[in-house]
Amino acid sequence: MPIISYLATPNDGEKARLLSCLQSMDYCEAFGAENKDLIILVTDTPNEPTEKKLQQQLKALPALQNLSMAYGHSEHSNPHNSQEQ
Amino acid sequence: MELSRRSFIKTAAFNSAMAAAAVLFPGVTFGVWKDNNAGSSSITWKKTPCRFCGTGCGLLVGVSNDRAVAVKGDPNCSVNKGLCCVKGYHSVQALYGKDRLKTAQIRKKGKLVDVPISEALDLIALKMKETIKKHGKDSVSIYGSGQWTIPDGYVASKLFKGCIGTNNVEANARLCMASAVVGFMTTFGLDEPMGCYDDIDHADVFITWGNNMAEMHPVLFSRMVANRKEKKHVKIIDFATRNTRSSLASDKSILFNPQTDLAVANSICYEIIRNNWVNWDFVKKHVSFFKGKTDIGYGTEDHFKFTDKLNPVDIDGYKEFLKDYTPEKVEKISGVSAKDIKYLASIYGDPTKKVTSFWCMGMNQHTRGTWINNLVYNIHLLVGKISSPGNSPFSLTGQPSACGTVREVGTLTHALPKGVVMSAKHREMAAKIWKVPVENIDPKPTYHTVEMFRALDRGDIRFMWIQVTNPMVTMPNLTRYRNGAKKDDRFVVVSDVYPTPTTDIADVILPAAMWIEREGFYGNSERRTQHFEQIVPAQGDAMCDTWQIIEVARRLGYQDKFPWSQENYIEEIWNEYIQFHDTPKHRMAPYSLLKQRSGVQWPFVEGKETKWRFNAKYDPAAKGKDFDFYGKPDHRARILLRPYEPAAEFPDRDYPFWLNTGRVLEHWHTGSMTRRVPILHAAVPEAFVEINAKDAANLGIVNDGKVKISSRRGSVVMKASINGRGNPPMGMVFVPFFDESYLINEVTLDAFCPMSKQPDYKKCAVKIERV
Numbered sequence: 113m114p115i116i117s118y119l120a121t122p123n124d125g126e127k128a129r130l131l132s133c134l135q136s137m138d139y140c141e142a143f144g145a146e147n148k149d150l151i152i153l154v155t156d157t158p159n160e161p162t163e164k165k166l167q168q169q170l171k172a173l174p175a176l177q178n179l180s181m182a183y184g185h186s187e188h189s190n191p192h193n194s195q196e197q
Numbered sequence: 198m199e200l201s202r203r204s205f206i207k208t209a210a211f212n213s214a215m216a217a218a219a220v221l222f223p224g225v226t227f228g229v230w231k232d233n234n235a236g237s238s239s240i241t242w243k244k245t246p247c248r249f250c251g252t253g254c255g256l257l258v259g260v261s262n263d264r265a266v267a268v269k270g271d272p273n274c275s276v277n278k279g280l281c282c283v284k285g286y287h288s289v290q291a292l293y294g295k296d297r298l299k300t301a302q303i304r305k306k307g308k309l310v311d312v313p314i315s316e317a318l319d320l321i322a323l324k325m326k327e328t329i330k331k332h333g334k335d336s337v338s339i340y341g342s343g344q345w346t347i348p349d350g351y352v353a354s355k356l357f358k359g360c361i362g363t364n365n366v367e368a369n370a371r372l373c374m375a376s377a378v379v380g381f382m383t384t385f386g387l388d389e390p391m392g393c394y395d396d397i398d399h400a401d402v403f404i405t406w407g408n409n410m411a412e413m414h415p416v417l418f419s420r421m422v423a424n425r426k427e428k429k430h431v432k433i434i435d436f437a438t439r440n441t442r443s444s445l446a447s448d449k450s451i452l453f454n455p456q457t458d459l460a461v462a463n464s465i466c467y468e469i470i471r472n473n474w475v476n477w478d479f480v481k482k483h484v485s486f487f488k489g490k491t492d493i494g495y496g497t498e499d500h501f502k503f504t505d506k507l508n509p510v511d512i513d514g515y516k517e518f519l520k521d522y523t524p525e526k527v528e529k530i531s532g533v534s535a536k537d538i539k540y541l542a543s544i545y546g547d548p549t550k551k552v553t554s555f556w557c558m559g560m561n562q563h564t565r566g567t568w569i570n571n572l573v574y575n576i577h578l579l580v581g582k583i584s585s586p587g588n589s590p591f592s593l594t595g596q597p598s599a600c601g602t603v604r605e606v607g608t609l610t611h612a613l614p615k616g617v618v619m620s621a622k623h624r625e626m627a628a629k630i631w632k633v634p635v636e637n638i639d640p641k642p643t644y645h646t647v648e649m650f651r652a653l654d655r656g657d658i659r660f661m662w663i664q665v666t667n668p669m670v671t672m673p674n675l676t677r678y679r680n681g682a683k684k685d686d687r688f689v690v691v692s693d694v695y696p697t698p699t700t701d702i703a704d705v706i707l708p709a710a711m712w713i714e715r716e717g718f719y720g721n722s723e724r725r726t727q728h729f730e731q732i733v734p735a736q737g738d739a740m741c742d743t744w745q746i747i748e749v750a751r752r753l754g755y756q757d758k759f760p761w762s763q764e765n766y767i768e769e770i771w772n773e774y775i776q777f778h779d780t781p782k783h784r785m786a787p788y789s790l791l792k793q794r795s796g797v798q799w800p801f802v803e804g805k806e807t808k809w810r811f812n813a814k815y816d817p818a819a820k821g822k823d824f825d826f827y828g829k830p831d832h833r834a835r836i837l838l839r840p841y842e843p844a845a846e847f848p849d850r851d852y853p854f855w856l857n858t859g860r861v862l863e864h865w866h867t868g869s870m871t872r873r874v875p876i877l878h879a880a881v882p883e884a885f886v887e888i889n890a891k892d893a894a895n896l897g898i899v900n901d902g903k904v905k906i907s908s909r910r911g912s913v914v915m916k917a918s919i920n921g922r923g924n925p926p927m928g929m930v931f932v933p934f935f936d937e938s939y940l941i942n943e944v945t946l947d948a949f950c951p952m953s954k955q956p957d958y959k960k961c962a963v964k965i966e967r968v
Contacts, residue, residue: 113203115203115206115207115210116210117210117211117213117214118214119214119217119218119221141207143211143227144227145218145222145225145226145227146225146226146227147224147225147226148218148222148225150218150222150225152211152214152215152218152227153214154207154210154211154214156203156207180217182210182213182214182216182217182218183209183210183213183214183876185206185209185210185875185876
């Protein structure tokens with residue numbers, strides 16, 4: 113059940129298109145920057161196969177120039193540094 | 198609506214991406230975040246300064262069901278204007294580590310056992326009484342921190358100095374900014390920067406002196422980068438002993454040999470005079486020249502004493518002194534080319550350029566820390582680039598209230614909330630406000646931090662109460678001080694939020710309410726006082742550090758000096774404390790205003806904050822038409838003649854490498870909080886030793902290979918980092934100190950600046966071996 117956030121950079125002039133694509137995809141929440149050509153993408157998938165499939169879909173987006181991971185979480189926690197929830 | 202665990206993680210994911218975006222694209226904003234908030238109708242947002250460094254970023258903490266669940270930068274805070282660093286965005290997660298201390302513990306038959314907190318407080322008071330009776334008042338001590346809130350430090354000082362009558366009050370800020378304090382006092386007669394962060398928006402050139410701001414003060418560094426992006430002529434020059442992220446982002450990086458910043462600073466002054474770039478009008482009206490003692494020692498022996506003696510000199514005497522520092526001569530010892538020294542001088546000397554110098558631990562943790570502070574002021578004073586927008590020599594701090602608490606409240610052995618214990622006038626003022634007999638306040642300082650731990654080892658001190666700090670990781674030459682603290686007839690109380698190597702040696706542990714689990718104030722690097730209310734409940738039996746001290750004070754019989762109720766004691770303490778500073782030079786904002794705003798800068802006079810001190814245009818305390826350095830009796834700042842002198846220990850045949858220690862972006866100081874934040878821990882899970890690739894090749898060391906670092910005091914084995922984030926030059930290694938599994942301070946040397954008593958964590962000699 114991974115939760116991952118990315119910085120998504122669109123190709124020139126394609127920010128609106130990319131944002132629209134990402135917002136329409138399952139398991140995705142996308143937020144466009146107000147003053148830069150940049151999008152924050154947060155994905156929340158139920159299992160590893162879905163995650164892999166989503167990543168393939170993301171890589172295939174024509175408006176996407178670059179996707180950089182900023183945060184990744186899976187259910188494997190560090191026994192010494194886990195959080196009390 | 199209760200925020201689910203996955204929503205919490207998603208918020209953290211979003212915040213991480215925001216933090217990354219802010220570093221890559223300074224000034225980036227995401228308006229949709231507001232929409233995101235709107236959906237979380239049950240989240241309430243409360244303002245607070247960040248828990249970590251001395252920048253003092255304003256945060257908005259989102260609270261749901263009494264739990265802090267989210268963080269965003271406070272757009273109303275002028276410090277960060279809505280931006281945070283990666284630690285700030287994840288700061289609230291530090292509240293909720295699984296091993297949070299929630300009950301008091303007492304060591305019984307060698308084992309720590311849980312007890313009601315009242316039992317622990319009773320025992321602390323009893324031990325203090327017994328120790329004072331048996332060994333005298335100077336056998337008990339308190340060691341606090343630049344993370345103490347202002348009320349914490351204030352009641353500690355009042356109890357120990359005003360009531361018990363001992364000056365055994367110190368704080369870990371001695372380890373991080375004492376040289377800055379003594380630098381300010383010797384040059385200007387008053388502590389803390391004259392400028393403010395607005396200087397970043399006005400400067401044309403930034404020169405960072407041994408200061409990796411990209412990692413240590415990332416929000417301020419982002420503001421510098423944003424200024425450069427907006428105004429194409431703006432330059433950042435990194436002047437340092439190793440290559441860092443700051444070097445990479447700078448327009449020019451100049452490396453110098455450790456300790457030789459003293460020589461380079463003098464050489465810059467030599468060049469400024471030689472080229473007649475001096476602002477003579479400023480110098481004649483506002484500057485005087487003095488020469489102090491030389492060959493002043495390093496403090497490595499117990500009971501070390503030093504007092505400086507200043508003699509006036511004239512400009513010709515200063516020119517004569519500088520003849521030893523021609524760029525060509527200095528090139529030979531510093532490794533900085535004469536051309537680069539001349540380049541630096543030309544920047545300071547160019548009357549069309551506004552220059553801000555930033556520094557932090559590189560200059561302060563230095564056996565001549567006071568001197569190098571003085572020398573950078575000399576440069577700015579010679580060219581008159583000071584106390585005006587963009588022209589600023591600016592000493593940064595590393596803790597959220599090193600300025601607010603340690604420097605302003607005066608939680609150091611020699612200090613009082615205003616002035617020093619040596620002054621009868623200052624003792625009388627303190628006695629009057631504290632309502633104690635003036636005879637209670639001892640006119641003689643006792644022990645600075647290193648000497649205080651030496652006194653604990655020797656047995657001169659038998660009782661120590663440690664609050665909000667982790668000295669069993671941070672003390673240099675650590676093995677001696679840990680062994681000393683563990684001796685049978687020593688009694689150590691530790692107030693903290695997590696188990697640490699310091700709680701490991703405690704006889705009593707008090708669980709502390711952390712940050713927004715209580716009300717308090719911090720004071721940041723730009724004279725900004727920042728109030729925060731209690732936003733979430735304290736966990737278990739955890740108690741505010743201020744209230745812990747009040748409880749013990751009452752048990753010691755000082756009820757009348759600490760009469761406040763739990764309902765409003767922070768406000769009452771604030772109102773008592775600010776009586777110490779009620780002059781135009783340091784007046785502080787009222788409680789009601791601090792509650793409303795994201796910080797208020799002092800001096801706060803007639804409803805106005807003071808952005809630039811010592812300049813009549815901005816500072817109501819300054820008299821005359823332009824500058825007035827009113828901290829000195831003659832209203833002049835001082836150019837002080839300070840020579841280059843070598844480090845206390847330097848590489849030799851047996852120990853051929855310099856060891857430099859410091860921090861990383863993701864972890865804050867000893868890591869006791871940030872290592873409990875999963876994403877920060879995952880980013881940098883353990884400490885490492887940075888080594889130059891050529892040195893590594895010569896020694897057969899590979900990346901991630903095990904390396905033993907040894908000095909004359911101890912050794913540690915850790916993984917190597919080659920061509921990693923930082924890259925030291927040949928002959929130097931760098932180790933961060935955030936990881937308690939690798940106690941690099943067992944290797945460091947407890948030499949200190951004889952004037953500030955601040956240890957030098959940046960220079961000692963080590964050998965490196967492949968394991």
